[in-house]
Amino acid sequence: xxRHLSKILLLIGLILCAVVSxxxxxxGAYYFQIIIYxxxxxxxxxxLNLINGFAGxxxxxxxxxxxxxxxxxxxxxxxxHLQPGSPISHLIFIGALLSGGLMASFFGLLxxxxxxxxxxxxxxxxxxxxxxxxxVIIQNMDFxxxxxxxxxxxxxxxxxxxxxxxxxxxxFLHNLIKSTYGKGFLAVRDDEIAAEATGVSATRLKVVAFxxxxxxxxxxxxxxxxxxxxxNPSQFGFLRSFEIVVMVVVGGMGSIPGVILSAILLTILPxxxxxxxxxxxxxxxxxxxxxxxxxxxxxFGAGINIKRYFKKSTEPV
Amino acid sequence: xxxxxxxIVNGISLGSIYALIALGYTMIYGVLRFINFAHGDxxxxxxxxxxxxxxHIMSATGGSTIIVCLIVMILAMLVCSALGVSxxxxxxxxxxxxxxxxxxxxxxxxxxxxxxxxxxVFGPDxxxxxxxxxxxxxxxxxxxxxxxxxxxxxxxxxxxMLLLRFIxxxxxxxxxxxxVSFNHRAASLMGINIDTVISFTFVLGSSLAAAAAxxxxxxxxSINPLMGIFPGLKAFIAAVLGGIxxxxxxxxxxxxxxxxxxxxxxxxxxxFRDAISFSVLILILIGKPSGLLGxxxxxxx
Numbered sequence: 289x290x291r292h293l294s295k296i297l298l299l300i301g302l303i304l305c306a307v308v309s310x311x312x313x314x315x316g317a318y319y320f321q322i323i324i325y326x327x328x329x330x331x332x333x334x335x336l337n338l339i340n341g342f343a344g345x346x347x348x349x350x351x352x353x354x355x356x357x358x359x360x361x362x363x364x365x366x367x368x369h370l371q372p373g374s375p376i377s378h379l380i381f382i383g384a385l386l387s388g389g390l391m392a393s394f395f396g397l398l399x400x401x402x403x404x405x406x407x408x409x410x411x412x413x414x415x416x417x418x419x420x421x422x423x424v425i426i427q428n429m430d431f432x433x434x435x436x437x438x439x440x441x442x443x444x445x446x447x448x449x450x451x452x453x454x455x456x457x458x459x460f461l462h463n464l465i466k467s468t469y470g471k472g473f474l475a476v477r478d479d480e481i482a483a484e485a486t487g488v489s490a491t492r493l494k495v496v497a498f499x500x501x502x503x504x505x506x507x508x509x510x511x512x513x514x515x516x517x518x519x520n521p522s523q524f525g526f527l528r529s530f531e532i533v534v535m536v537v538v539g540g541m542g543s544i545p546g547v548i549l550s551a552i553l554l555t556i557l558p559x560x561x562x563x564x565x566x567x568x569x570x571x572x573x574x575x576x577x578x579x580x581x582x583x584x585x586x587x588f589g590a591g592i593n594i595k596r597y598f599k600k601s602t603e604p605v
Numbered sequence: 606x607x608x609x610x611x612x613i614v615n616g617i618s619l620g621s622i623y624a625l626i627a628l629g630y631t632m633i634y635g636v637l638r639f640i641n642f643a644h645g646d647x648x649x650x651x652x653x654x655x656x657x658x659x660x661h662i663m664s665a666t667g668g669s670t671i672i673v674c675l676i677v678m679i680l681a682m683l684v685c686s687a688l689g690v691s692x693x694x695x696x697x698x699x700x701x702x703x704x705x706x707x708x709x710x711x712x713x714x715x716x717x718x719x720x721x722x723x724x725x726v727f728g729p730d731x732x733x734x735x736x737x738x739x740x741x742x743x744x745x746x747x748x749x750x751x752x753x754x755x756x757x758x759x760x761x762x763x764x765x766m767l768l769l770r771f772i773x774x775x776x777x778x779x780x781x782x783x784x785v786s787f788n789h790r791a792a793s794l795m796g797i798n799i800d801t802v803i804s805f806t807f808v809l810g811s812s813l814a815a816a817a818a819x820x821x822x823x824x825x826x827s828i829n830p831l832m833g834i835f836p837g838l839k840a841f842i843a844a845v846l847g848g849i850x851x852x853x854x855x856x857x858x859x860x861x862x863x864x865x866x867x868x869x870x871x872x873x874x875x876x877f878r879d880a881i882s883f884s885v886l887i888l889i890l891i892g893k894p895s896g897l898l899g900x901x902x903x904x905x906x
Contacts (some may be wrong), residue, residue, distance in 0.1 A: 346706060348713075403889045407642040409709055413841060414890060417883030424880035530717060537710055569721035576714030577696055580707050 294462055301455035309448035320447075326555045328512050333535035333551040334457055334544065335504035340533070342476030343463065343497035343543035346412045349399065350505050350532045352419030353392040355524035357506025358513035359432055361388035362441040381444040385453075385510040392506025393499040395422070397580065400498030401438075418563055426521045437520025438513075445514035453511065457504055463545055464500075473497060518536035527569075534572045538579060540586025549588050610749045612871045613864060618755040618824065618862020621762035625817035626840030627847070627855035628769060629810030635786035635850040636806045639705055642712035643692055644814060645837015646719035647685050651815030651831060652734065652822040653727055654681040659735045674757075678819045682812035689811025690804050698800070716837075720871040724831030731829040734822035758820045765816055766856055769809065773852065778805050788852065835879060839866070842886040848899025857897065 334401065336350045361384035367379060406414055427435050460567045464470050475483035476490045484490050513519045515569050518549060531554075539550030626648055633641045639793050655677045696715050700708045744751040773779040778801075784792040785802045793799050820853045821836065822828050843862045847854025862882050889896065 573717035580711040
C-alpha cells in the first residue's frame, strides 16, 4: 500500500482536476484566470526548483525555455486550425505540448553541456544570456511574428490540462528525489568534488537536471500560450526568469511544497493587492535580499537537508 | 570600407565606456570573488545624478562648458561611491562568510531593488539627458566624422584608467587591494584591514561606473531606470572576456565588445546588438574560461 501511495495520490489528483474542471463555468473569468496562472507558475517554479534547488545549478534563463515551448506548440496548433472542444483537438494539443517540451529540453541540452564547466555566477550570467539570445532570435524571425507577436493561438488550455501537468510534475519530482538520480542531484549540490570522488557523474546529472527542468518549462510555456492565445517575445524577457527565481528562493530551494506554496502566494499577492501593484518588483527585490540575510532556506523550506547546503563556506580563501 | 573607419571610432568610444564599467566588475570580483550584479544599476544612478544636478550647475556657472561636465561627473562619482559602499555594507558584508549562492541571490535582489526603486522614484519614462558636451564636429572627411563627443569620451576614459592604474599599482591602498585579491587571509594576517580595502574597492568601482554613466548619457541622452541592465551585463562580459580580476583585460575586453557591437549594428542588424555580446560570453566560457589575459586557477579540494 505504502509503495503505491504516491501513484494513488496522483490518480486522485487527476480525478480531482477532472471534477473541478467541470465546475469551471461557475467560476468568474477573472478568478479562473488567476487559478490558471497559479498552475502555470507552479509548473515553472517547480521545474526551476529541480535545476536550482536540487541540482544546485543557478539558472536565470527559465523564461527562455518557456518561450521555446510556447512558440513551438503554438506553431503546431495554429497551423492546424483546430476547433477547440473536439476530442481530436485535445489529442493534438497534448502532442503540441510535448513537442514544445521536447524542443525546450533539446535547448536545455544545448545550454547544459557548455555550462557544465561553469559554476555559480558564471552559470547564472550564461543562462541569462541564453534566455536573451532566444528572445532576440524570436524577435528577428518573421514567421513567428517577430516583435509584433504571434496571435491566433487556439484557446486549448483549461483547468484540467494545467493542473494535470501540475499533478504529474509533483508526482515526478517526488519520486525523482527518492531515486538514485535524486540522491545524485543532492550529492552534486552539496559537494561536487566529493560526489565525483564517490563515482557520481556530476556532468551527466547536471545535464539531466537541465533537460528535465527545461522540458517542464517548455510545457508551461505551451499551456500559457494556449491560455492567453497571444504571445510576443517581450513576455519571456529576463524579468520573467527573475520572477520564477524569486518564487523558488522565497519558497525554499529544494523544497517541493515550499516552492508550490510560494508560487501560489506570489501569484495571488499582486492581484489581491492591486493598490500596491506598482511596488511589486520592489517588494520582490526586498524579499530576495531579506530572505537571504535572515532566512536563506526560504520561507517554507525546512524539508530536506537544506541546512547543509547553507553551511558556512569552508573553502580556503 | 567607407564605413569601416567610422565604425571603429564609434566602437572604441562605446567600448571605452564599457571598459570603465568592466573595471568596477573586475576589481570587485578580485577582492570579493563574486559578481556585483548591482554594478550596472549604480551606473544608472550615476546618470540620474547627472540628470538632476546638471541644470543647477549649469545655471550656477552659466553655460554648458567642460567645467560643468567635470563638476557633474565628480558629483555623480561621489554619490555613487557612497551608494556602492552602503550597498556593500548593508547587503554583502553580513553574508561574507556564507556560500556564494546566497551572495549571488542578494546581489540580484539589490539590482532589482535599484531598478524598480528607481522606477518609483524617477518615474519609468525615459528622460532626456542635458547635453553637457557641446557637439561640434572636429574631423570631417567624406567617410569619417568625429565629433567632440567621441573625443571627450575616449580621452576621459583613458585618463581615468591611467589614474586607476596609478592608484592600484603605486599607492599603499592599491597594494593592499592587490594583496587582498591575492589572498584574503594572508592579507589580514599582515595587518591589512579587509573591510577598509573592500569599501575602497567599491568606491573605485562605483565612481568609475558613475563617470561612465555621464559619458554614456552624453552620447545616448535617453535615460531611464532600467538603462543600467544591458551596459552592466555587457561590461561584465567584457570583464570575463579580458580575464576577470585583470585590469588590462577589462579595458581590452570593453574595447572588443564595443567595437564588435558597433560592427553588428552597422553591418548586420541593430536587433542583434544585444545577442552578440552574450554569444561572445558563451564562446569564451566554452573556449577559454579564464579569459584572454586571465591566468588559470586550479581548484583546491
